[in-house]
Amino acid sequence: MPAFSTSTRLGLLGGGQLGRMLLQAAIDFDLRPAVLDPDPDAPCAAIAPRFVVGSFRDFETVYEFGRGLDVLTIEIESVNLAALKRLRDEGVKVFPQPEVVELIQDKRRQKQFFREKALPTSDFVLTENREDTRQHADFLPAFHKLGTGGYDGRGVQRIATEADFAKAFDAPGVLEKAVDFSKELAVIVARSESGEVRSFPTVEMVFHPEANLVEYLFAPAEISPETDASAQDVACRTAEAFGIVGLLAVELFLTKDGQILINEVAPRPHNSGHHTLRANDVSQFEQHLRAVLGLPLGDTTARAAAAMVNLLGEDGHEGEARYEGMDALLALPGVHPFLYGKRFTKPFRKMGHVTVVDETVAALREKVQQVQQAVKVVGS
Numbered sequence: 048m049p050a051f052s053t054s055t056r057l058g059l060l061g062g063g064q065l066g067r068m069l070l071q072a073a074i075d076f077d078l079r080p081a082v083l084d085p086d087p088d089a090p091c092a093a094i095a096p097r098f099v100v101g102s103f104r105d106f107e108t109v110y111e112f113g114r115g116l117d118v119l120t121i122e123i124e125s126v127n128l129a130a131l132k133r134l135r136d137e138g139v140k141v142f143p144q145p146e147v148v149e150l151i152q153d154k155r156r157q158k159q160f161f162r163e164k165a166l167p168t169s170d171f172v173l174t175e176n177r178e179d180t181r182q183h184a185d186f187l188p189a190f191h192k193l194g195t196g197g198y199d200g201r202g203v204q205r206i207a208t209e210a211d212f213a214k215a216f217d218a219p220g221v222l223e224k225a226v227d228f229s230k231e232l233a234v235i236v237a238r239s240e241s242g243e244v245r246s247f248p249t250v251e252m253v254f255h256p257e258a259n260l261v262e263y264l265f266a267p268a269e270i271s272p273e274t275d276a277s278a279q280d281v282a283c284r285t286a287e288a289f290g291i292v293g294l295l296a297v298e299l300f301l302t303k304d305g306q307i308l309i310n311e312v313a314p315r316p317h318n319s320g321h322h323t324l325r326a327n328d329v330s331q332f333e334q335h336l337r338a339v340l341g342l343p344l345g346d347t348t349a350r351a352a353a354a355m356v357n358l359l360g361e362d363g364h365e366g367e368a369r370y371e372g373m374d375a376l377l378a379l380p381g382v383h384p385f386l387y388g389k390r391f392t393k394p395f396r397k398m399g400h401v402t403v404v405d406e407t408v409a410a411l412r413e414k415v416q417q418v419q420q421a422v423k424v425v426g427s
Contacts, residue, residue: 053077055340058113060103061122062091064387064397065316065332068324069122070094072332083112090388106130113139120293120339122315124152125196142240142292142339143314150289151314155194155221161309164288167281168309169300170224177217184209188225191215226308228300232268233319234282236295237334237344244286245334245344247327249278250319252298255359255395261318263356263415265408266326266349270301277307285312294335296320318357318397325383325402326353351404354411356418358384358399360392366426368392370399375421379414381405384422391426398424 055078059066062084070091073080079096086092087100101108103123109130113119118140119131131145150156161168174180180191187209193202193216204214206222215222231254235247251268252261268275282297289295289312296317298310320331329337329345337344360368367390376382386399401422403414 051076051340051342056115056117057081057340058083058116058119059091059122060109060112060119060126062086062089062095062098063122064090064389064399065122066091067094067387068321068330068332068385069120069316069335072330072336075333076336078336081112081116083109088390093388103127110134113141118142118339120335121148124148124314128152140339143295144290144292147289147291148314151312153194154192154197154311155219157312158221158223160288161285164285166285166288166309167307169226172222174215174220174222176219177212177215180206180215180220180222181209181212183222186222186224187211190223190225192221192223194219194221226300226310227303228308229303230268230270230301231310232270232278232299232301232307233264233317234278234297234299235317235320235323235331235334236282236286236297237293237331237338238286238291238295239338239344240292240341243344244283245347246279246283247320247323247331247334247347248349249275250322252319255357260359260395260397261357262359263354263419264319264322265411266322266353266355267408269408274301274305274307281307281309285309289314293338294320294331318355318400321385321400322353322355322402323347324385326351326404352406352408352411354403354408354415356401356403356415357397358386358401358422358424360394360396360398360424360426362394364424364426365393366391368398369425369427370422371425372422376401376418379403379417379421381414382418392424393426 057080067090081097082091082095109127113134135141188207250266255262286295296313300308323330381404383402
């Protein structure tokens with residue numbers, strides 16, 4: 048293996064909060080990544096060694112940004128794949144690979160891939176438009192998902208009765224049979240170019256009832272060792288099936304009869320791994336860098352029980368963000384806030400997160416309630 052060089056020219060498509068935390072991990076390796084994002088006020092803008100304002104969806108912009116880099120990675124899936132393929136063909140290491148991102152970008156292809164590879168997932172049918180969904184009344188209750196373009200709870204509609212077909216998307220999508228689950232789980236897996244694979248301990252997610260995104264999570268998940276082993280196995284087999292280099296976040300259902308089913312995957316750092324910044328030997332962000340840079344993967348051992356609480360913009364509030372209750376929050380032991388550098392808040396916007404560590408999940412549950420009561424993100 049060649050010697051590690053801090054002069055490695057690393058680029059990142061996307062300058063959001065995931066990119067910001069990747070940059071913070073890169074600093075520990077004395078790397079100076081370049082970042083491309085269309086928003087001049089993106090979370091990465093203030094801390095990136097080189098920040099380029101431009102669209103990561105535009106071919107010429109991505110191609111020009113990537114020329115001269117050694118390694119190019121992403122923090123968001125909706126990037127220009129043709130440019131990434133050309134850069135890869137010209138010698139830039141592009142991870143995750145463009146073909147993997149292309150497959151995952153389309154939820155229809157995701158589900159078909161799981162079926163083809165004998166990976167467990169819920170039953171589904173592909174639909175072409177809203178009218179097409181009406182042919183599947185016997186499939187209800189179900190969820191209708193846009194094939195492409197959905198993100199952070201957007202692009203998903205619950206179809207419980209035939210009357211709900213009016214809410215279905217009038218575009219190509221996938222109708223997934225609703226799963227009778229007891230818990231929603233997630234496993235972050237890293238895979239290197241050499242084929243080394245390591246997974247983080249399984250976490251248990253609780254979703255916000257209105258925003259359809261993670262409200263908080265617990266690590267480790269309160270599941271049996273056998274269920275944990277099954278979740279880890281499914282997640283690792285999924286990463287191997289994709290052949291991905293980098294991180295793969297695998298969202299899972301634990302059904303009431305004990306099955307593990309894949310919900311969705313994401314080829315990047317993920318909200319379900321933020322707690323690793325304080326709770327594990329290596330964070331998901333450092334692990335992603337290790338994977339794409341060809342370094343040995345780190346030890347994912349959890350050193351404490353942890354919870355992660357998303358700091359969401361309060362409903363009914365917009366404008367310049369203010370964080371009420373920070374004094375009370377910081378007075379709590381084992382509490383670590385991470386703010387994302389977003390100047391303006393709006394309802395349910397992810398403005399930051401709080402990692403809580405303690406000795407037991409039971410103690411964490413009490414602290415999570417305290418955190419939720421202590422801090423509010425409001426607009427001025």
